Amino acid sequence: MQQTRLRRPRIADVAEAAGVSKAAVSFAFNNPERLKPETADRIRGVAIELGYRPHPVARMLSAQRTMTIGVLTPQPLSQVFANPFFAYFAEGVSSVTEEHGFGLLLISPLRGSLTRALDRATVDGVVALGLDENHPEIEAIRRASVPMVLVDAPGWVEHSSVQVDDEAGARAAAEHVVGLGHRDVLIIAVEGPVANPSPDEGPNGGREIGESVTARRLRGYLSALEPAGLEVGPGSIVVAPATFEGGEAAFLRAWEDGLRPTAVLAMSDALAIGALQASRHLRLRVPRDLSIVGFDDLPIGRFSDPPLTTVHQPVRRKGEEAARLLLDGLGAKAGSPAQHRMLKTRLVVRRSTAAAPARIGREEVGVGE
Amino acid sequence: MQQTRLRRPRIADVAEAAGVSKAAVSFAFNNPERLKPETADRIRGVAIELGYRPHPVARMLSAQRTMTIGVLTPQPLSQVFANPFFAYFAEGVSSVTEEHGFGLLLISPLRGSLTRALDRATVDGVVALGLDENHPEIEAIRRASVPMVLVDAPGWVEHSSVQVDDEAGARAAAEHVVGLGHRDVLIIAVEGPVANPSPDEGPNGGREIGESVTARRLRGYLSALEPAGLEVGPGSIVVAPATFEGGEAAFLRAWEDGLRPTAVLAMSDALAIGALQASRHLRLRVPRDLSIVGFDDLPIGRFSDPPLTTVHQPVRRKGEEAARLLLDGLGAKAGSPAQHRMLKTRLVVRRSTAAAPARIGREEVGVGE
DNA sequence: GCGGTTTACTGAACCGGTTTAACGGGCAGT
DNA sequence: ACTGCCCGTTAAACCGGTTCAGTAAACCGC
Structure with missing residues (x-):
């Protein structure tokens, strides 16, 4: 023995x-x-x-196979996990990979390089989250010739993709707010996790709207706000990491900068709930003094007080679809044609939005300025 | 070409x-x-x-090495991700593995078997979360002879471990509530994710208190409640998955069963926030009519209304310590001695707890029954 | 012009499994 | 007794890299 x-x-x-x-x-x-x-x-x-x-x-x-699939994120994992969105997405992915007996490997930049991480990864395929065209290593990643499904990223002809109608969702949110009579709207945009705006890169220089999630949502907001005659200067857009703390800090910062919005359009529920908390600090009553709209419709939105008006997107299903598309592609021997799924969003009105407050006591009313 | x-x-x-x-x-x-x-x-x-x-x-x-470490969970990943606790823990683990150039593989039961998943996993070491003595495959896992660090599990001599002083934390929570004059306390225990109570397994049969996290916290609660003369029958303990929805449903169920607690001790913040939401449905004012104490001190607790009184545990640091212990162990050639870390918990009093309401209009006061 | 050291590269073993083609023995059929 | 077939098992090739020991050529000093 x-x-x-x-x-x-x-x-x-x-x-x-x-x-x-x-x-x-x-x-x-x-x-x-x-x-x-x-x-x-x-x-x-x-x-x-x-x-x-x-x-x-x-x-x-x-x-010649690993029975493992990878989830690729352009951010370090510690940032990724800080965004509650990710957990639900991963829940979706894992529910189908698990069912098919696949393991799940998280792929994040290795010593600064996503390519290096991808080269080291022992996976049969990859679900890439929020990888946009402006990523510096995009070419190398493309060339890696690993079966890949893109999520929340501009579709490439050679790879399948799953997207959500961000623009329509954002427009619905903004129309809702405009319809309630709001004229002073603050937009809180996502920085880093899941989407990378990179506003001043790109061929057109300046404030170009690329194809990241943030860009699409921003375009949706503007497409409802601008026709209504609201001017949305760069001052009324703030950027923050998609976390509770990020949203709280962003709203407080805007407030200190003198902004007095009556409505907030946040690009994620985490941001919205952070803003909600900030408004409590400032003794603003939601929705009476301030309306807040989130994006994602994570469960937490139902549990805030007041419950959050938000744009629903099928986060879990996005993960499921991506995983399914990937596994289908692996199963098919020949290069099956890439598929592109566009999932719907819809506005869920709860109780964090209401008619704009009367404009008494706030600046001049009517003419001027 | x-x-x-x-x-x-x-x-x-x-x-x-x-x-x-x-x-x-x-x-x-x-x-x-x-x-x-x-x-x-x-x-x-x-x-x-x-x-x-x-x-x-x-x-x-x-x-002969994979440069990958695994995070092992006894539950399917779709359940694991549903518990917000996990994201923070994973954040901690990944922050140190990433820094050392290691990838992260998630290991969950494969077609019902954790052993099978572990055998298939290409990792240099494993951080095992919430693996308790009663797990049916515990022996096989032990024999796997993969470097392993246990978290939230009874320490084994041969493996390092990271624990938190659950019992003291729970006791502090219960003492707080007792000190506020509460006599009718409902305990919401965690089922499944992170901790597995399995109350009627084990050699002693019956309602044995094993060494799972749930068991330790329960012991902590009881060690403050029973000396104060509160009787905590099995009726005043309900069990739910550690999610918002779980907490909400559990409290509503208890209420329908006729329980009228003035205080809730929840074994996780997610459960506590679910209970908070349930109490809003029931038109109970927190903390005036009902006090709620959570466990974990996740960021979300600061963002609820009212902010949550809870037991702080260093979730992120738990992940970091575990990963560090594991990597240290891998570095050391010879079998370095196992280390056991016990991290502290502390009660964080916010505004979800207050003195018990006067007992007018509720049952008989004073004598009898 | 010879021994000794470098330099630049190669052949073969090795990591630890899976799989294909073949092989020997036993048995049935004629 | 010989042929043909099936069964249980095996030898060897293969997956795709890394690395050790070795070798041939160039360089060195004297």
Whole structure:
């Protein structure tokens, strides 16, 4: 019984101990029907006694597949997890990968490089979240030729994608707010996690609207706000990481800068709830003094006080669809054509929005300025 | 240029195309200083032209390490992600693994078996979350002989562990509530995610208190409640999954069963916020009619209305410590002795707790029953 | 012009499995 | 007794890298 546990036993050790070939041991585990039952039993017995487990890496190498899929994010994981959105997305992805017996590997930049991380990743396919055209390594990632499904990113012809109608959702939110009579609207945009606005890159220079999630939502907001005659200067757009704290800080900052919005359009529920908290600090009553609209419709929105008016997007389903698309693609031998899914958003009106307050006591009313 | 992209190019293809040996190609990537600079450049040029990337699995097999660590959870990932606690824990783990260049693999039961998932996992080590003694596969997991750090689980001599003083934290919460004069206390315990109570397994049969997180917290609560003369029957303990919805449903259920607590001790912040929402449905004012204490001190607790009184535990740091312990253990050649860290908890009093309401109009006062 | 050291590169072993083709022995059929 | 077939098992090739030991050529000093 006093085995010298110097190194992990390998298949050859088991074979020797059982007096059979390596092939027989392999069969005992993977094709028992090819062996006489008692031989298979004996081999398995010896294997257990020796504490043998097939080496998963060797198995992968031989099988030419890893039974693992990756979730790729352009941000460090510590940032990714700080955004509650991610948990629901991952819930969706994992529910289908798990069902099909796949493991889940998180892929985030390795020493600053996403490409390096991707090259090191032992996966059969990747679900890429929020990878936009402006990413510096985009070309290398494209070339990696790993089966990949893009989520919340501009579709590439060669890869399937899952998107959500961000623009329409955002427009609905803004129309709702305009319809309630609001004229002073603050937009809180997402920075970093999930979407990267990078407003002053791109060929057109200046304030270009790229195709990131943030950009699409912003376009949706503006498409309702501008026709209504509201002027949305750069001053009335603030940017924050998509966390509770981010939203709180962003609203307080705007307030200190002298902004006095009667409505807030936040690009995520986390931001909205942060703004809600900030408004409590400032003794603003929501929705009486201030209306707030979120985006995502995470469960937490139902649990705030007041419950949050928000744009619903099927976060979980986005994850599910992406995973399904990826697994389907892996199953299909030949290069099956890329598919592009566009999921719907819809406005969910709860109780964080109401008619704009009468404009008494606030600046001049009517003419001027 | 019209390369036949039948299969992924391998090192031998590059070697042939460049007119060198496989070894030279390998050196060009990993030990360029062993080659004449122009040779190395030429090889790399050919590699790029062919679109060659070293096969990560082959590399792992040869290197005998994966540069990946696993996070093991006894629940399916879709459940794990539903518990907001996990995101913060993962944030902690990933912040240190990332810094050391390790990838992160999520390990959850595969077709019902954790052992199977663990056997398939290509990791150098594992952080196991909430794995308690009663887990049916505990023996097999122990035998797996993968470096492992246990979190929120009874420490094993052979593995390092990170725990939190759940019992003291829970006691502090209960003492707080008792000190405020509450006599009717409802306990909402965690089921499933993170901790598995499994109350009627175990050698002692019946309602045994094992060593799961739930069990330790329960013991903490009782150690303050019982000396104060409160009777805590099984009726005043309800169980729910550690989610917002779980907490809401649990409180409503208790209320329908006729329970009229003046205080709630919830074993997680998610549960507490769910209960808070339920109390709003029931038109109970918190903290005037009902006091609520959470556990964890997640950021969301600061953003509820009223802000949540809760037991702080360093969730992020728990993840960090576990990852650090694991990586230290991997670094040390010999079997370094297991370390056991016990982190502190502390009560954070915010505004969801207040003195118990006077007992007028509720049942009989004074004598009897 | 010779021994000794570098330099630049290669051949082969190795990591630990899976799988294919083949092989020997026993048995049935003629 | 010989052919043909099936069964249980095995030898060897393969997956795609890394690395160790070794070698041939160039360089060095004397």
